[in-house]
Amino acid sequence: MSGEKTISRWLPAWRGALAALPIFAGAAIAQVPALVAYEIDGDEIRAPFAAAGDAGRGRAIVLSRESGNCYLCHAVPDAGAVPVGNIGPSLAGVGARASAAQLRLRVVDSSRINARSVMPAYYRVEGLRQVAAVYRDKPLLTAQQVEDVVAYLSQLRN
């Protein structure tokens, strides 16, 4: 009797954690690749995350409703018929205003530049709350996609 009572006292507190362990461990190993570690120097991330970025792929990400969604907030100089937003600054000339290393940090985690920025961090998974299960522990962009976007933005010099 007393043994049962002891067990039922600690079970409710630990049941959730015990049940969650294999799932989290499995997700961390099998589904979610670890994020590339990076170092911030001032307002820059100097080392690229992946193979050289492809500006064409970057443009597609910036104008994509499914991945980057950048156009929702930023004017994009060659957006064509895509209706662009005006919440953030225009991306026209952003490649002349900022280096690739500076652009990389702004894409990865703009809160490092301005804590009150409403721009999502595109390569950060910690410090977020109530993330929907399918997106948990996943960054908005992959390391390669970050490089592609940086390559595209670097080209926007006018």
Next chain:
Amino acid sequence: MSGYRLPLILIAGWLAAAPGVSVAQTAVRPQPLKSGIEFTGPEVRALQEDEFANPAMLWITRGAALWQQPVGPAQQSCASCHGDVATMKGVATHYPQIDKGSARLINLEGRIQQCREVRQQTAPLRYESEDLLALTALVRMQSRGMPLAIEIDPQNRRHFERGRELYYRRVGQMNLSCANCHQDNWGKRLGPETISQGQGNPYPIYRLEWQTMGSLHRRLRACLSGVRAEMLPYGAPEYLDLELYLAWRSGDLPIETPGVRR
């Protein structure tokens, strides 16, 4: 005097820079208050304002039939107690409110569900069912043109504070709060849309994107889904708290039910 100035500036600067410190302490209404209908464009406005074209009127018709329909062991309809639905004028302006019996915060949908269960002694209507949307829209339409009459008092203050906290809480993979868009950036363009103030005055609404009627809680869930955050069940206490905050925040905006939105 001047000796104090520098530390004060430093403290002010720190408050402004620290995420989630300064803004969440204050409850503010957008100035000037604007109904979402001012951001929808002329076609949607015309659809809402013409009762023969407004698709939400189908639910009003359905609600009017339900109002008269006897249900439960005593074969009581809404009309058996309340009479003509026109007697409900002004009622919706007091929701959400603290339910005296349970001391819980309850919205208009919850009150209708409670009436069904306790007074009519029949099965409660499922949240977001066609019937509950129809009755909610019908009752709320009786207060069309009236602003909400929400007072924050010792009974509901805890809910109001929690609603306000939720309003300013950044959530989801996109890490956005309600306030990030609807308080700080309303009137700006988010892709093809102009961001509204996120006012609840037209609900339940017919939303063209949904091709059907939906409640305020459905809209809250849609926003949460957009920022890739966890969604809660319809009628969740957190959504009720948020609804109370939104009700206070809508100030003297008149009820527009049944509204139409994109």
